[in-house]
Amino acid sequence: MAVADNHAALSTVLRLVNIEGKGRGLVASQPLKGGQIILRDSPILTYSAFPLKRLQQQGICSSNSRYCAHCYKLLVTGSATSACPSCSHPDDAIFCSPRCQSVALGFTHTPWVCQSLSYLRNCSVLVNQQPEERQVQARYLVAAFNLAMVSPSSFQTLISLDGGGPHGGERDSDAAIFLHSIISSLPFPEGLSAPSLEITASLLSKDRCNAFGLMEPFSEHRERSVRAYAIYQNASLFNHDCLPNACRFDYVDGGNEGNTDMVIRMIHDVPEGREICLSYFPVNLSYPQRQKRLLDDYGFSCICDRCKIEANWSHEDGDGEDDTMEEEDEEMSPSDGENNEIEQEAEEEDDFPHAYFFMRFLCDKENCGGTLAPLSPSNNNSPNIMECNVCGSTKKEEL
Numbered sequence: 001m002a003v004a005d006n007h008a009a010l011s012t013v014l015r016l017v018n019i020e021g022k023g024r025g026l027v028a029s030q031p032l033k034g035g036q037i038i039l040r041d042s043p044i045l046t047y048s049a050f051p052l053k054r055l056q057q058q059g060i061c062s063s064n065s066r067y068c069a070h071c072y073k074l075l076v077t078g079s080a081t082s083a084c085p086s087c088s089h090p091d092d093a094i095f096c097s098p099r100c101q102s103v104a105l106g107f108t109h110t111p112w113v114c115q116s117l118s119y120l121r122n123c124s125v126l127v128n129q130q131p132e133e134r135q136v137q138a139r140y141l142v143a144a145f146n147l148a149m150v151s152p153s154s155f156q157t158l159i160s161l162d163g164g165g166p167h168g169g170e171r172d173s174d175a176a177i178f179l180h181s182i183i184s185s186l187p188f189p190e191g192l193s194a195p196s197l198e199i200t201a202s203l204l205s206k207d208r209c210n211a212f213g214l215m216e217p218f219s220e221h222r223e224r225s226v227r228a229y230a231i232y233q234n235a236s237l238f239n240h241d242c243l244p245n246a247c248r249f250d251y252v253d254g255g256n257e258g259n260t261d262m263v264i265r266m267i268h269d270v271p272e273g274r275e276i277c278l279s280y281f282p283v284n285l286s287y288p289q290r291q292k293r294l295l296d297d298y299g300f301s302c303i304c305d306r307c308k309i310e311a312n313w314s315h316e317d318g319d320g321e322d323d324t325m326e327e328e329d330e331e332m333s334p335s336d337g338e339n340n341e342i343e344q345e346a347e348e349e350d351d352f353p354h355a356y357f358f359m360r361f362l363c364d365k366e367n368c369g370g371t372l373a374p375l376s377p378s379n380n381n382s383p384n385i386m387e388c389n390v391c392g393s394t395k396k397e398e399l
């Protein structure tokens with residue numbers, strides 16, 4: 001059933017529908033081809049993924065890199081930058097160009113944001129006694145309340161996003177109580193009161209369910225980490241599947257305007273009417289890791305076809321945190337006894353769709369774990385060239 005809402009400009013190839021057990025979702029309104037771009041979306045809100053106080057001296061911070069405080073492009077050492085006239089913090093006030101600075105001062109780095117971030121950075125109970133995640137959540141709340149002031153309609157869009165079901169806000173209730181007490185002391189402009197605890201909790205749940213990480217540049221020698229988070233009005237409507245049929249590309253360090261736009265491309269062909277899903281994390285996570293992430297962050301248990309199969313495997317990694325599929329394969333052992341061979345054969349048969357997906361669409365570059373999708377057929381690209389959405393490498397598909 002198609003749903004009426006304010007996403008009219010969504011895309012001509014996607015239809016917004018209600019899907020039982022998932023809320024809203026997007027389906028193909030016509031047959032779609034592998035590589036086809038089905039959505040381009042600009043963020044309604046972005047914020048830095050770095051804590052307010054980077055603890056580099058203790059080796060805790062994962063990156064020494066600096067990014068433009070507005071568009072999050074990498075700032076190359078020695079390149080000309082431009083700074084906020086009222087503050088000089090290297091994470092929050094350095095811009096890659098006078099243009100970014102001028103847009104930021106009227107929008108993302110207003111005097112109120114500038115003052116609020118300085119205030120929070122001096123808030124000892126936040127920066128010295130709380131986990132780094134809490135500091136990043138505080139940044140997000142500043143960005144969200146600023147959005148309410150500079151673009152009330154975008155703030156309404158943010159509030160309208162899914163927050164992980166009716167109990168979504170409860171997952172962050174401790175964080176909400178703590179952050180609300182701190183945020184209430186921010187210097188809100190005259191005539192504007194601090195938001196209620198309920199709004200704070202609701203905003204945190206929107207962030208948890210909808211923020212996409214803009215990753216730091218790929219390196220074969222370092223863990224992937226996030227440089228900034230971005231929330232998109234339309235890309236937030238894609239539901240999750242552990243074997244997705246579309247994936248996201250971004251080109252944060254490329255291009256000029258719109259470098260934080262998200263591009264969603266089809267991984268393979270699908271018929272009209274098929275739901276289009278992304279994977280909310282790298283596809284090579286193990287079953288326990290995926291289930292934990294989905295329950296903790298998004299509030300649901302995944303029952304996609306891949307999870308139905310993998311639920312019957314034995315999972316020995318108790319904490320479910322560290323192992324990817326490749327590592328887990330070694331740990332997964334069928335139960336002892338004469339049925340071993342039969343179980344093994346059944347597993348291998350059931351595995352087939354996964355094996356095919358991993359062989360064809362999982363990037364095999366060291367430390368990458370990205371998904372491969374064909375280049376867009378509309379740009380006169382040679383057929384069968386696959387591009388990785390993490391490391392950006394391309395390879396010709398052997399058919």
Ligand SMILES: C[S@@+](CC[C@H](N)C(=O)[O-])C[C@H]1O[C@@H](n2cnc3c(N)ncnc32)[C@H](O)[C@@H]1O
Pocket residue numbers: 021022023024025161162163164165209210236237238239240241297298299300301302303304
């Ligand atoms: C980014 S939103 C996706 C759009 C959302 N369904 C809506 O109505 O706006 C993420 C939320 O969608 C729901 N969701 C996404 N994928 C799902 C799935 N495979 N099974 C059940 N619920 C899902 C969960 O409530 C999740 O917190």
